[in-house]
Amino acid sequence: MSTERSPFGSRPVRAGVIGVGAMGENHARVYSELRDVDLVGVADRQTELAERVADEYGTTRLSMDELLERCDAVTVAVPTHAHYEVVTSCLAAGVHVLVEKPIAETIEEGRTMAKRADDAGLVLQVGHIERFNPAVRTVHELxxxxxxxxLEAERLGPPTDRSALGNVVFDLMVHDVDIVGSVLEEEPAPITAMGADDGRYATATMGYGDVVATLTASRVTQKKVRKLTVTARECLLEVDYLEQSVLIHRDSYPEYLVDDGQRRYRHESVVERPRVDNGEPLRHELESFVEAVRTGSTPEVTAEDGIDALETVQRIDAIVSDEAPPRERTGEREREVEA
Structure with missing residues (x-):
């Protein structure tokens, strides 16, 4: 991919954030900390919020049009229903985009966004942040x-004030749908799923060839859990996203020992802890995005990856909601919900 704004030479990439709620503010924070990045401004319809975030991170509150005139690249962290309008405006202005998950409200919108980015030679990256968790990167290596x-994924947590604003399939399970798809590099078929407590708890079982993946997401569990377990013939991998740790369990051979003249049986497991280069996933994500912008390379999480994840969560949500599978729409949602 080539970009109209490349090469940058020695000057910093000029970045901005559109939508500075909980996630957008974190993007502003990280951009302000990155080397070779100039956070030129933030935009939000809530002007007082935008002014506070701008003051906090040493930048300026701007209108979206003003921001696009000054930026090379932006994060779009607005509500999902506004993704299409905002992202296409950014692309029309010649600005590279990282859009928070899910990529769009509909598959058709996602595909249109992807085509416009490709036609314009611009980077369109989707914010599936767990791809950049150091523990997940270690799993990819193994x-x-x-x-x-x-594979078994658990993404659980207690109720929050924001939890009523979106169901767990689109807000939480989508992360693990993306991770499992990227690890196995296949599309799931078949899919079975069940939900409870008005969409605040859901579990799905998917087939990837000979591999079974079970995903559970919850906003009614009184403990925050973010784990992935991989069962293989050679070992068991336990991944903790929060601790950014990976444990490898291997079964040792049984043996008989002679102790004080008595023969005893022993069978122990061997646990390995591979090195994980810990770090903030969001920082890794934005570094990767800026590198793709600077070099014109393909982003680590492409628009096509985002569309694949959206298609799968639509199928799961249709089953959980006991509806006919929608091919295009995800349903109305008011905001992005924190992962």
Whole structure:
């Protein structure tokens, strides 16, 4: 991919954030900390919020049009129903975009956004942040050498004030749908799913060839859990997203020992802890985005990846909601919900 704004030479990439709620503010914070990035401004319909965030991170509150005139790249962290309008405006202005998940409200909108970015030679990256969790990156390094049987993901947590604003399939499970798809590099079929407590708890089981993946998401569990378990013939991998840790469990061979003249049986497991280069996933994500913008390379999480994840969560949500599978719409949602 080539970009109209490349090469940048030695000057910093001029970045901005559109939508400075909880996630957007964090993007502003990280941009303000990155080397070779100039946070030129933030935009939000809530002007007082935008002014506070701008003051906090040493930048300026601007209108969206003003921001697009000054930026090379922006994060779009507005409500999902506004993704299409805002992202297409950014692309029309010649600005590279990182859009928060899910990519769009409909598959058709996502595909149109992807085509416009491609036609314009611009980067369109989707904010599936767990791809940049150091523990997940370690799993990607290990998985090719394993004969995988199953994956089990748990993304659980207690109720929050924001939890009523979106269901767990689109807000939480979408992360693990993306991770499992990227690890196995296949589309799921078949899919079964069940939900409870008005969409605040859901579980889905998906087939990826000979591999079974079970995903559970909850906003009614009184403990925050973010885990992935990979069962392979050679070992068991336990991944903790919060601790950014990976444990490898291997079964040792049984043996008989002679102790004080008595023969005893022993069978122990071997636990390995591979090195994980810990760091903030959002920082890794934005560094990757800026690098793609600067070099004109393909982003690590493409628009096509975002569309694939959206298609899968639509299928899961249709089953959970006991509706006919919608091919295009995800349903109305008011805001992005924190992962």
């Amino acid at each position: 998985i090719d050498d394993l004969d995988v049987i199953s």
